[in-house]
Every structure is written in C-alpha cells, then in structure tokens.
Amino acid sequence: MAYYRTPHDVTTLPAWHALQQHRDAMQDFSMREAFSANPQRFEQFSLSSCGLFLDYSKNLIDHHTRDLLVGLANEVGLQEAIKSLFAGEILNASEGRPALHTALRRPVGDKLSVNGVNIMPDVHKVLNQVTELVGRIHDGLWRGYSEKPITDVVNIGIGGSFLGPELVSEALLPYAQRGVRCHYLANIDGSEFHELSAKLRAETTLFIVSSKSFNTLETLKNAQAARAWYLAQGGSEAELYKHFIAVSSNKAAAVAFGIREENIFPMWDWVGGRYSLWSAIGLPIALAIGTANFKELLSGAHTMDQHFQNAPFEQNMPVLLALLGVWYGNFWGAQAHAILPYDHYLRNITKHLQQLDMESNGKSVRQDGTPVNHDTGPVIWGGVGCNGQHAYHQLLHQGTQLIPADFIVPVVSFNPVADHHQWLYANCLSQSQALMLGKTRAEAETELRDKGMAEAEVQRLAPHKVIPGNRPSNTLVVERISPRRLGALVAMYEHKVFVQSVVWGINAFDQWGVELGKELGKGVYQRLTGGIEEPAEDASTQGLINYFRGRHRG
16 A cells, blocks of 8 residues: 655745745735725635535635645645545555545445455445444334333543544434433543433443543543443343443454443544544444434535545635645744634534644654654634633734634524524624724724713723734534534544645644653552552652652541
8 A cells, every 4th residue: 555655844845935925925914904905805715515604704815825825735735645545545654554534434335445455345334233223222122131221322432432422412412312312421530430320320321432442541441430330230241241332443352341242343443533433433423313314424524525625725625724724823823723613512513623633733743754843733722602702702802812713603593592593693703803803093092082081091991992803713604503514514624634734744643642641641550559669750740649649548
C-alpha cells in the first residue's frame, strides 16, 4: 500500500509568501467598509450544500484573499491528498496506517481495497450486525437474566468512544426511540459511576464496553465496576453475556472479560477513535434513534464526502473553513477558535470538535519527523448560545485576542415556545453582527449624549463603550437538525481538520502526546498504593504523592 507523499515546508512555498505580503496589505481592511462598498458581498461569500448553508462573508478577506488561499491549497497538493485519503493510502505515517473512516459511510456495492482485500463487505456486515442487535432490543427480544426486556443501555467508553456518540444521540433526541434510554459512562471518577448506577436496575440494563484495545484504563475500570455492580444486584456470571457486549479489536480480551464472541463488534486499525462514531462505536446512537436514522446519519456524511471530493476549492465548505483557519492562525496570530451552537441539542458539539481538532492537529513535527516552524492547531472552545453571551462573549468583543468563531444555528426548532426561537436566532445573528460592526468612539459618544449625559461623563464613559469590531466569524445555518444534516455537519469538520493537516504537513491521525500521561500514570499509581517505594522523577509529583498518602493514612 502506498504512503502518501508529504509536502515540504509550507513556509517556503510561493503561495505562503504571497499570503504574507497580502496580510500586510490587509492590515487596515474593514469589514464594515467592505459590506458598504459591495452589496453582493453576502452572495459572493456564501454557499449551500448537503443541507447546510455557510455564510463566510464576515471574514477579513476579499476575492484576492480567497484566490491566494486556494492557491496555497493547490501548491501543497491538496487534491492529491484528498484522493489519497479516500483511496486508502497510508496517511498516518507514524503508525503505518490509512485513515478510512469515510469507508464506514460508503454505500453497499462500493469497493475499497486495503492490503489487497476489499473492506466494504466487512463494513456492511458489521452494520447489519448493529441493525440486528438494535432490532432485538427495540422489539423486546433481548432479555436480561430475569427475562425482562432491556430498558437502559450504558455505553462505557472515553475519548472518541464517548464524545461522538454522546453528541449525536443528544443532538438527535427528537428522533429517540421509545422504550430504551441510553447513558454514557466515561470518567474514572467513582462519583460518575455512583450517580449513574443509582438510576438503573441490573436486570434491565445492557452495558456496551467500547474500547478498540480493550485495555483503556478508564473504560476497563468502569467495566469492572459495572460487572461487580451487576453481580451485587443479583446477576450471575453464567448470564453475564445477557448484559455485556463489546466494541473492540481485541476479541481475546473481551472474551476473557466474559463477553460472548458473537456479542463482540469489531473495529479496525484504520479507524481512529475520534473518527469512529460511524462504526460500531455508534451502536448507542443506533439504539437511541433506530438504525434507519443511523443510516441517514451515515448517508449525510457520505454526501459531504462527495462534496469534499468533487467541489472546486472556491466552493468547497471544508476547504474554505480550513483555509480561513490557516489565514487567521498563521497570518493574523489567532491561537483559538470558538464553536458557538445556538441549539440546545447541539450543546456537546464543541466537546466533540475540541477532541477532533486538538487531538488531530495538536502537533509540532511534520509527517517526516522534522519540526514545524509555524503554528498548527488552535485551541477549540465555546459553548451553547445564548448562555455564552452572558459569560465569555465579552472577551470575544472587547478582549485583546483575535478569536474567530463559528456560529451554528437551525432555522426551525423542534420545540417552539412562544417566540423563543425567533429570539434565539436573532441573538445568533446579532452576535456575529456585533463582532463584525463593533462600536466606534464617535458612536459611543453619540449614544451617551442621546441619553442626556453631561459632556464630562460622556468622555469618561465613552472609552469603555468602544467595541473594536472587525472580528471574523462564520455562520452555519441548517433548516432543522436531522440525522442527514448532522452527518454532513460532523463530516465537514472532519475534512476541515484534514485539510489543515495537509497544509501544515502534519499527521492528523496519530496522538502520541496522549500516551505519555498514561505511561507515567502507572508509576504514580504504584507509588500512591505502595507498590513502588523509590521516589518519583520530580519533587513536585513526589510531594503530591506524599500528601495523598498522608491524608489517607490519617
């Protein structure tokens, strides 16, 4: 299988130097003036595809900016990289793997070879296995040790085995099937397990242990705690198989735990955790919304895959969003990016995109191991609107940092209450408008004078009322959150992250930085519990270990 050819240092390319020169020319660019000068700016910097509408007109760009950014994409070989991604070439060079999460949403009949083997039959075999299990549980045919049907499903997993499924099942709550409640158990904190188990009955609960390796510490400890709780509630080892299933590539470990082989859903090493909700890791999604809706989710993602492959870069949503991120991160000094969903059901999308982006592009070396000499992935943060307006939006408007933002909002609410949704939508638009327009000193003074203030008081207060404006944002609008549109939205962000990794020449599909803390954690645990007496590598860690042990002795 071919390795994808990594690009050379992006900062040496002519397009990069052209963007540096253009950045200097854009120093005094005003979005206010750009909108005044060009009545067609909104139409020229917006597009619609896959059930999503993207307005990117409130950015520090003109037509020349877009042309230069597209030129950069061409110079780094983005089109070739996209073809390599979908062809299954090895893009994860450090682990020698392809990244084929897109194969999980390809239709029946497609062919895709990995090491000379067509993987698509196995992909759809697992999807059929998911369909069968979901049908048995929804129809009350899967029964627990007391012969009662399953009423609650607990997904035990962390990271990508948790964030994506939780996002989707909550975002699509209006599509939830009756009779089965889905829960998530991720953290190793015993309080989380205690609070969840208090709501459940062992005889009607099914646990899904989601771990590719089946040795992720947090997941394994929670699975062991769930088994102990199940046994303490009256369950037996002999009927454990009725209450535990697994999604894992380590079949032997899952069987040793007590899970029957036919109840183990496979994973593949060409699917990274943060890209895995489309696989059997999405089993809790299918249980929550039904397999028909789960397949619609896959179909929506597939439509975005096709758009990403086929649309010209000037009209390609993931590409444009990625290039705008490069523009701000590498040429304007932005170090963060805000995700601001104006929808209660989408409240967890920021957490999922945080892992997707920061775990993928939080890298400081290129694919070939040489250091990068520019910034890579930004800090992803944010939260649901309108709550954020009364918290951190202040920093977006008047802080010293440039923080681009994505606003995400549906046109139609599933739960209309009076004129609430009109106000929600209005708030979303007005926040992006305020970021762009700001308020000048003259406008602030006029506003205060109109309130009848004395001139001395006007001059005292006016500086505090000035809002710089000219701060960029994108607005993503959907008619209404549906499985198909949500699939397209999540896939769009996956491809955005990939495009940026191609520009920067880094590997978006490994995460070695996650491993060090896990390795060191074993030694800290041994010292906490007395298994190792020799001191830790540093005095701070040893001092904190001593503090813990002293308190527990007391």
